[in-house]
Amino acid sequence: MQHGKNRFIVGFLAAPLALYALFVIWPFIQSIYYSFTDWTGLSPEFGMVGFDNYSRMLDDEIFWKSLQHSLTLAVVLPLVTVGLALFFAFMLNVGGRRRRGAAIAGVRGSSFYKIVYFFPQVLSIVIVALLFQFAYNPNSGAINSALKVVGLGSIQPDWLGDPDLALICVMAVLVWSTVGFFVVLFSAGMASIPRDFYEAALLDGANRFTTFFKITLPLLWDTVQSGWIYMGILALGAESFAVVQIMTVGPNGGGPDYSTIVMPLYVYQKAFRDGQAAYATTIGVALLLVTLAFAALVMKVGRRERLEF
């Protein structure tokens, strides 16, 4: 059986590897190649320019702003989303009062909450962004109207029109729309933790906090780590782009005064508005590096001894 095994494996892997190479790796290589050209994206002609695009990028104030905002999103969003999701999942599965003899239970109505939390997931991010765009309308939007109703009519921020608030507004929307997914993910992870661990902890008189930090979190660590990376990549990539592009101020979003510009949006603007596709791919390469570095960092920092049970 042993010989022939290699051939079998190679045969089995060739097709998916070829597809992966063609549709995933090849576009990466192409982008890197284009970042050394002066391709406009509006005609098939271009020439090589060496590292010009890269030195231009390093001098580009707006690039640095977009990098700064993307990094902020990549740090803050996973922290808030994963933290909130862990809290919600714990309350839904473990955090409730004991009743009817069950050792652990979620809070009352937890199955209903699960649906409520998950609901934003079924909406397209574009719809979510549009909805919140109306909610943030300083004149007639839901938020300022609500403030008026409760007697806070004197506080009527411009929300997306205010450079100090705009990025926070965007982050709030992203948290709202993704937290449900992680609640469900962590709930599934918690379901696989044996109940007798909790029973033992309860017998020892552990409260909710101790239970969470000593049992739930360590046993859920792998899931949390994957969730963390996934959220970080969402924050660096497509989700942040859609929300910023649709909601914020400016011809293609990104404002006021570049206060919400993020790397994927800057790539889009350069490629599809300014006719500088080559420069856009250069920023894309920077985005690739940032994403890889983020994933590597989380893997490295999050490394733990695996628990077996």
Place this chain on the structure above:
Amino acid sequence: MGSTSAHTNEGGLGRRDLIKRSAAIGLISVPTMGFLSACASSGGDGNEKVEKGTKSEKNPLGVNEAAPLDFVLFDGGFGQQYAKDAIKIYEKNYPNAKVKFTPTQKITTVLQPRFNGGNPPDLIDNSGAEQMDMGVLVGQKQLTDLTALLDAPSLDDPKKTVRDTLRPGIVEMGQFDGAPVWVLYYAYTVYGVWYSQKLLDSLDAKYPETWDEMLAVCEKAKKKGIAGWTYAGKHPYYLPFSLYPMIGKVGGREVLDAIDNLEPKAWEHPAVKACFEAYYELQRKGYILKGTPGLDHIQSQTAWTEGKALFIPNGSWVENEAAKTMPADFDLAVSAPSGLDASDKMPFGTMWASGGEPFIVPAKAANAEGGMEQLRVMLSEASSKNFTQSVKSLSAFNGGTDGIELTPGLKSGVAALQKAGQNVVNPRLQDWYVALQKEKIGVAGIGEMMAGRATPAETIKKIQKFADEAAKDTSIKHYKHQ
């Protein structure tokens, strides 16, 4: 959850070894595959040009009467009906030709791959938020010179060329440097300060001609709980529609030309400073509708049609765009911007009017003659009237408003143009340097100032820096007023 450390040394392949080896295969296969396949952007032979037809009196451009025509239209504020009507005429004139018509709002998304593939359509209305950068298209030689169309006889009168029938400024706007005309603007937009004559009358006020009068009107409105101004806060590049002509009026045309030419210190001209301070005063005195910096163009227009604000800087498309929320007795009117005082260089009435809806014929179009012929049809008196009547905008065709019922805004626009006479200015930043005009000057500069977060002096310094950067940037093509 179990252990994943499966590295068995019992003669077989461990999971890790397998992964390592398959990764190695992947790494080798990537470059080899890569160099075999062609680059995405260099592939494709592009369009095969259709054979030319025979020129005749009825067919001065020599259109191939049987060749299909591919027409992509921006489906925006003006809709698509006017183009459909013009296509019907084309199909009637050339019964064997089929016109493929694609209305879209996503101009770049739809067309960029076709330009890269070398098979663009024959006629494009390159407009809207996703407009392709005209400067780049010209610089990359992707457009057909439309001079042949301009020198062809017009559809209505064989003794007149198409060029003779156009409004002043249209041909120049389509030139970038030198004689070739790359773009034909089909609509004729009047920019200025838009308001409800009815609301102004109810305040017992006249449209203010000087800035002191402007402040007085705003104060009057404020006492009645109406804001003086609102604007598209999320798109503050609407503000220049009235601000730039005001700068021209105060300091003369040369100031605007210097700005367009990206001359050093162009923004530091005293006229610019005076006008910025005038606008800033609106903000400081609370004459701007609250929350305006967070409103987009539709939201601000709605607040304005609801009578929450008196004035809005806008273009003549607003009559069609805001039609849904505009009360029937709104009595829409437009005026040239107010000046500062009697010492202004140009008289009251100086306003910004220029071509809108840029139509282009790609250089690699299969049926370029067909594209131009379709434009010739659209520039006939009948099609132009149809356009004006259905979308409430003037077209590039000079005249053609006789005998049709003009809507209030249009009527007011025609009157304002008449009053302006030769004093029409045409700043070019927004079609020469899109990013500079909209995002940098508009959002980051004027937008911040009007939100009250920067002083005029700071704003001018910031904008001058943006303009200097654009002047130095070798990746954008630079243009100059001739």
